[in-house]
Amino acid sequence: MDLSFSFKIYSSAGSLPQNWDALAIENIFLSKKYLQVLDESSPKNMICNYIGLYKNEEIVGLVITQMLTLTEVSSFGVNKSCIKSKLRDFVFKNFAKNVLLVGNNMLTGQNAFIFSDKISVTDGLSILKKAVTHLKMEFKSRGKKIHITSFKDFTIEESKNFKLEGFKKYSIFSTQPNMVFTNLDFWKTEEDYVTALSKKYRDHYKRARKKSEMVVKRQMTLEEITENNPKINELYLNVTKNAPFNTFYLAENHFANLKDVLGDKFLFYGYFLDEKLIGFNTIIVNGTSLDTYFLGYDNQHQKDKMLYLNMLYDMIGYSIAKKYSKLIFSRTALEIKSSVGAKPIEMVGFINHSNQFINRYIGKLFRYFDPKVTWIERNPFK
Template identity: 20%
Template sequence: MKWLTVNCTEELPKQWDQLAGENIFLKRRFLQHLETVNPCQQTYNMLLETDQLKAAYVDYRLKPDIFTYSIFTLKIPVTIMGIPCSVAKEGFSVCSGYEKFVLAHFQAKKGAKLILNSALGLPAKGGNTLPSCKMEVLWSSFNQYLESLRSPYRYRIKKAKKKWQDVKVDYIKPHAFDRDYYQLYEEVYLNSHAKLEKLNFEFFQQQPLPSIIIIATHKEQKLGFAQVVDNGRELIFLFIGFSHKLNSTFDIYLNLLLEIIDFAIDNRFKTIDLGQTAEETKLKLGSELFTKGMYISHSNFLLDKLANQYINLFSYQIPIYDFRVFKMGETDENFTS
């Protein structure tokens, strides 16, 4: 076995995409896009055994707040194994039985290291990053979806929809994305509690993935947008932007999530990945939580020991939710909110 590290996607073999499988963000086309619009010292690491690719991962350099999910604040340079654009997918793919080699290779790098969004349990002590919210699409129409909800949750959606009745919703391709909508993305980013990197305008406008941007306007006023990606049977909610000042007037955030669900139903997707953050709102729409692992290490023995001993300080503490969103064969008269 041998490891090969390169600094450019043009040097990656076709086997890389084959190993990436259904992770559209780990494929060469998207990674090449990120090299252009979000350069952050990316490297691409491959484990080869008799010329067969057994493991692959992306890492990049960033200076995040390592206490994002706690009351403390500390920004230090970190090498991150992940997709360099804050998506809820893993930055690695590995054949079964080779996980320990990926972990060992990454942990051998100098300085502080962080593995984000791992859906796969790695052979190390880990914590949690933000969970992902996913929804199965079980309905043939949006009205059928509404009727499947228990009355308190249906009432909340209908209340939001009343605020949305004079709003115009359109679908545009990435090349039509403009600076006004980008400013709404920046507004959301600035108000976010879990910041990593801020993406530039070209990330959206030059998006190479099969993407649609849902836009909402009211009397020429741009209210917000939601970008979604077609990943075969799965619709992925990527990024959002909206006016915080007008959010309560139009219930923009909730209504854009509902537009995503409506779009998924109309286009017969099987699942929706609603991403991370705002999990309470998304759970009340009927999604489920999927935990994502986080692993921390450091080349300094003492710092590595301390980081792993107190990993809960870095880890996201997932609240306990108990929402019964769907009827499950019951009648509305049986429901209590």
């Protein structure tokens, strides 16, 4: 590797170099503003660091890392009492308390780093690995030994770059696919999209819209988000607590902070029934793409009004109307996202345990604690 390459680790967005955003322009999730949001309202069990890669004095790479202390959150939702959850709690407490992620655990997809054309991907990964080793030593000096290190969310094609000497001790693992809607250029309006659906799925669309006729959807301002913050947090937790596994919970002021800092790049839509907030969804504008973010709803109205399905249709309609090239639905709820036209993109990561014996079996352990989800891919179009 070229000896002119070096790295610098930053502990806050405020300390990043002035020219950071010249490279981050390709991805809002590595921009100073978004990283500022993480500094001000990241989950309580998360410590974020940012790494600049340099060639001589020129910045040629941007990286985000997140250190998660899993024992500080109730990770297993409403299934806490089951034996498997108790076993996972024991394992996490004793062998996986501190996890260092290269990437963003709050998003799906390759949001870990950007390299300029002045550094090859292989050189970038090599110097990044050295930076991660240095960062782990820094955490250890502060009494936080890193048990697991993971590079997350890469496509199969992107993962080929990791086949370097320094990554041989890392096991590759697969996660749920990233559900991405890419047919947006085919239609000019939401009606065109509905026309393209087969009769079965067009009927699903009409039924969902009929169910939600009394629900009023509107984009909420910073003031409205702040005013409704307790209810928003309640709706968010209502959805999150039912997930089989959680590594963090959003800070209560996270959405307001995002709106305050990102402005019109962060869209917050409230769903109201009789002027009462019953659900919300959020979108972040990332160049020509849209990333769906977190959402919330109460269970009664989700069922009666088919809120979740209507939210998916609303996001598709918005994407078409505003002519975005791609709508990233992320993982979870794979089948219903497939039923509206999203396609799965297989994602993999790389994982390493600090204990050599455990590391030999880390791939099998990961599959045990995070088993593959069985689902049926749908094709809703004619």
